[in-house]
Amino acid sequence: MGGAAARAVLLLAAAVAALVGGASAQLSEEFYDRTCPDVHRIVRRVLKKAHQDDPRIFASLTRLHFHDCFVQGCDASILLDNSTSIVSEKFARPNNNSARGYPVVDAVKAALEEACPGVVSCADILAIAAKISVELSGGPRWRVPLGRRDGTTANLTAANNLPGPRDNLTTLQQKFAAVGLDVVTDLVALSGAHTFGRVQCQFVTDRLYNFSGTGRPDPTLDAGYRAQLAKSCPRRGGNRRTALNDLDPTTPDAFDKNYFVNIVSTAASSSPTRSYCPLPARPRRRPSTASPSARRPSSRASRAPWPTWGTSSF
Structure with a gap:
């Protein structure tokens, strides 16, 4: 991975770490050194086994951690089920029939309970699982402070x-600012998590067939790529709502720079006013190993929108 690519993924890692917020001052990388020294090894073992059956699981767990942290901090509130006192976040619109990975989190918890009963919090499990998921997908390694406490309340509204x-873009900036994230650096960096995972057709079809209510395709789409997507997301018939498309067709299961590279490669034909519909980034015609700095985009690229945000099916 080139220097520019490494900086890009490390920036994303830093943005994920920023979600911890002010609580990070009370956390420690050595929190479980005495009480559960094998915590990382155990989580890694369970995740590698889960990945054998579900190649999407690393992206799903990374997204699950983000959806937890964005709502009242990294407290595992997304794992709480409905009860007499709790309305679960699992049934929020962005999570219902969308957020994935709960059984794997349960498997990690069971393995840790066997090794270290009552020690590792679910909030820390989500943080470690996201970290290891990125690492196992070829992304950077970073240190994760631990010691989070599990929340006892959920926040469906948030x-x-x-x-x-x-x-x-305006709405996204408002949402990021509301939780203390930078509306430029964090927004763009965290969008880079769409470098792996999948998107359901229901979030693509409007740009294929009825962009902004016009009854026509998004005119900024490359015609060849539009035809390719239309095969898996037909206007009628087939599995046109829930069929999946790679967010990064170049390296769909790798955590790398290619999501951004794919977007830059199509920036000249993009409209700066279009909404952030989660259309997968069009793959380049020919994969390249050169760093972004060696392939500087034209001046037109600076007018293009930032990466799409918010898919339903990591």
């Missing part, structure tokens, strides 16, 4: 306000 697939 969960319904997670960044959405059709939020425009």
